[in-house]
Amino acid sequence: MTRKITFIDRILSSQFFKEALDKGEDLMANNKYGLLNLVKRALQKVNETAEQSNLSVVRLLNHYIVLFSQLIKAYVQGTYRKLPAVTLAKIAAVLIYFISPFDFIPDLLPIIGFTDDLALVLWVGKSIKQELDEFEKQM
Structure with missing residues (x-):
């Protein structure tokens, strides 16, 4: 019996995500200031997106991008180190993917262009939900 390839599988196996x-991983290992710049750019993009749309999916995307950004800031500041570096690298990859206008489904396509971004953000959020809940309690 073969496993059905899901939408998230296609995103994760895409060249766009592999590059992100x-x-x-490089930012996590070598460039903490680059991580902070990434956070800044992701927050700018999600704020612009939220201003342009009142869709509940955009609010959900906003919630996770803000939470991921706070987590990375806390890591860089040394105030939160409970997640493994590999998990933080995945979060950084999601933020990189999110800010890139050219990915699996280009963001230039209205509404539908954020489908892959949202799927990826939700996938990571779901996979580390317990850790995110614990982080939110400590904030």
Whole structure:
């Protein structure tokens, strides 16, 4: 019996995500200031997106991008170190993927262009939900 390939599987196996993951791992290992710049750019993009739309999916995207950004800031500041570096690299990769206008489904396509971004953000959020809940309690 073969396993059905899901939408998230296609995103994760795309060249776009692989490049974002490589960049995320590099930032985690070598460039803490680059991580902070990434956070700034992701927050700018999600704020612009939220201003342009009142859709509940955009609010959900906003929630996770803000939470991921706070988590990375806390890591860089040394105030939260409970997540493994590989998990933080995945979060960084998601933020890199999110700010890139050219990915699996280009953001230039209205509404539908954020489908892959949202799927990826929700996938990471779901996979580390317990850790995110614990982080939110400590904030």
